[in-house]
Amino acid sequence: MNNINFKDLFKGKNTDVTCPNCHTAFKVAATKLLESGHLIECPSCGFKMVTDESVNKSVDNVNKSIKNLQKNIDRLNKS
Numbered sequence: 900m901n902n903i904n905f906k907d908l909f910k911g912k913n914t915d916v917t918c919p920n921c922h923t924a925f926k927v928a929a930t931k932l933l934e935s936g937h938l939i940e941c942p943s944c945g946f947k948m949v950t951d952e953s954v955n956k957s958v959d960n961v962n963k964s965i966k967n968l969q970k971n972i973d974r975l976n977k978s
């Protein structure tokens with residue numbers, strides 16, 4: 900079985916992050932989110948976050964995207 904290298908998989912991709920302070924959505928390199936301990940600064944209010952929480956949020960976003968995709972596929976199959 901091949902090992903999946905997440906860093907390669909997410910290379911050059913951006914993930915939406917929502918600032919917990921001012922709720923501004925902005926893009927962060929996905930590879931940054933895969934490692935905890937990165938400092939991310941909100942471009943709007945300057946709120947500083949460490950990537951640990953963001954990782955959980957981006958995993959939620961991925962799960963949501965997969966669910967939406969599944970819904971769309973179901974819809975296409977029905978029509």
Ligand SMILES: [Zn+2]
Binds near residue numbers: 919941942944946
């Ligand atoms: Zn902010």
